Amino acid sequence: MRRRPLAEPAPLEIKRPQVPWWVLLPWWALLLLSPFALTWWALLLLIRVLGLLCRYPVMFVTPLAGWLVYRHFGVWPLVLGVLVLVNVLALWAGLHWASFLRHAWYRLGSEWRRLTVYARQWRTVMRLADLVKETKSGEYRPKLRAVRAEGWRDRVRVRMIPAQAPDVWEARRENLAHSFGAHSCRVRVLRPRTIELDFVHRDPLARPVETPVLAEDAQGLDLKRITVGRTETGKPWRVRLLGSQLLVVGVPGAGKGSVLWALVWQLAPAVRAGLVRLVGVDPKGGMELGQCPEIFDRIVFDNGPAAVELLEQIAAEVKERAARYRGVRRLWARETGEPLTVLVVDELADVIAYQVDKNLRERATRAVQTITSQGRAPGCVLVGLVQDPRKEIVGFRHLFSTRVALRLDEPQQVDMVLGDGVRLRGAAAHEISENTPGVAWVKEDGQREPVRARAFHVTDANLAELREYATAADATVHEFPALPDCTDGVAA
């Protein structure tokens, strides 16, 4: 019998040197192939140069043009040319700052940041952040695609390597932000294998958004696009009310009130014109809606029988209108002559989940479900505000076609409010700062991308103005209720 050695020999740990295959060819074959190889390399070089020209047109073309002018005409025409260019740009900036920023400044910034920040560090950062994969045949590295600098953020498009998932990038957001000198990093999935990283340098929504002047009439009001604030890209934040149901979720102090009052503020002219009827339930004893009860047609300040009766009345109205519209129209319109009913329930959970009387709770839940599931076409909209988005609290979140996630506590809550996968497209509502109440992530059914926005800051002075507006002499369409009597919790 053969004796086994006491210890196995250690494996050889050095890498075998790799020699290119063509070195082994005979000299005559090399001579024969060299013209083809040279042409191939020249072609590759040309493609590379063209690629650089496409990526950095300003940074390549400007120095090239300067050099050509200098070669053919001398130094003074060059100086003159530079002065003319600077003046033209200054004039452009003075005349139309927005288009100058978009087409000149950001363009230059994009090229500059791509060259000096992302392209320069890409390979190192990818390796150190463990986003590359080494195999025997070589290294798989995520590809840096388009870079777009927009002042407050850089949008960096990335082609992931095969078998990589966006979660890996999600987990390394902090590392990437620090590596590329950004405040924070958001990961958005664009399509299979392509993601976009938002490197945020400052928050464009850091300052409160001022409430606009109250409109005199409802002429220009589009109930499908009501402006309630501003998005982070500077566009108006528009909410669809007609044909929609709205759910607003946020921890205490997240600014649910500002979303609600911004909406009411914009609807006020329509309320005065009889186009919209506001109905409210405020189980917190009127702490929220009691700030301007005059604008409401009916209002209840608790979660008891009166609140449930009001909800049931609206549910009955939904059914009655649906029966009348059947075969006549598919969606409420101004021509029907009856108002769009907007039911506001502040702290929806108090009515449908925290009510201790089981019978009342079930009746309220049934009524709210009827309104959310059937109210869209007959013109009954529910605006529900809630702090806790769990299924046990609001089991029919999916019936709300517009969902607003203000500051939340946990990432899972973002999925609960906005829907599965929306957080992966960048909607990090759990990361909204405590210092920016009113900032929210918004998702509307039918729109793929969530939007980050901030609601108007409706101040106490604004609410006083709204009260005055609602009770003005020409507000004759609805009989507004007397100031709420808080002893019985009902004002109708």
Ligand SMILES: Nc1ncnc2c1ncn2[C@@H]1O[C@H](COP(=O)(O)OP(=O)(O)OP(=O)(O)O)[C@@H](O)[C@H]1O
């Ligand atoms: N859009 C906004 N811009 C600036 N400040 C805001 C905005 N919204 C709310 N705030 C401020 O944040 C604070 C809390 O707002 P608000 O009461 O609306 O929060 P909330 O979510 O309704 O809280 P709760 O659930 O306790 O009622 C208030 O002091 C308010 O002035």
